[in-house]
Amino acid sequence: MSTVSAPPRSVTVRVPAKVNCELRVGPLGADGYHELSTVFMAVGLYDEVTVTRAERWSVTTTGPYAAHVPSGSDNLAMRAARLLARHMRVTRAPVAIRIDKNIPVAGGMAGGSADAAGSLVACEHLWGLRMDRDELMELAAELGSDVPFCLAGGIAIGSGRGERLAPVLARGTYHWVFALSSQGLSTPEVFGEFDRLTTDISVPQPEPSPAMMTALRSGDPEALGDALVNDLQEPAFSLRPALRAVLDAGLEFGALGGIISGSGPTVAFLTGSSEHALDLCVALTASGVVDQVTRAKGPVHGVQILPGPTRE
């Protein structure tokens, strides 16, 4: 006898933050955007997104980074749900979205993109849509250049604006420490500063470096620490000079490498083990140069549906 299960009333997913192990910025295109080459790694610092059937659309945010997250239709999770509903012509679409926000806002860790990716997958499941993975990825790219990677997770090369993903041969688990700032940095402002500081008009076409590919293939955290590079680091330092002291402090306390994550202001440090990561957290906290520290392992999976949906 076959049983037909009722559709879920509510779906919860968890979505990881990302760090850019490498971020190369190429020439400015006619569309006003730079061609990028980046190596993303998903790390175990998660937002949880819950979607519940409702009479009207709404979004609420809880958790340590709930402040500064827009509560209306500007919220990326809401935009994602509405885009999917329109695209798939879902009737009775309204959902109440709840975001438990553990990824810093405007921290260069793709928190908003993570929520958009989470909302897409949660709504797909809630509405019983069986979508082709490529179709979902295309919608993700429409929402933002980091959204496809947040869906996929793991480690990947991103090109274009970061939305075109290619797999990377990688092994190992990496232990990161993140020095967080209480005030975010705006991504467009950091790119604006990159343009202001870049006087060389012959910026080369960006591509992943052999050193990064070799390091990831070897699974050696020391090699990865040496290969970390971010073209947005100097612009971020220029806008927020105090970040240079944070990077210096982490390296002085024995990190294998350090880098501004994405457009900052989060500073990511690579360590050799979870004990090493804990020691670095303690040293950075005691130093007083950072607002807050946290640690996480990578790579981790992209969006994951959590068990236990309530049913109608």
Ligand code: ATP
């Ligand atoms: P990236 O690393 O992709 O450049 P980021 O981590 O620097 O992104 P986000 O946390 O994604 O930055 O936030 C960027 C802006 O997006 C915020 O200023 C905020 O107003 C807006 N935003 C919209 N929806 C969300 C959301 N669900 N969570 C966080 N920010 C959001």
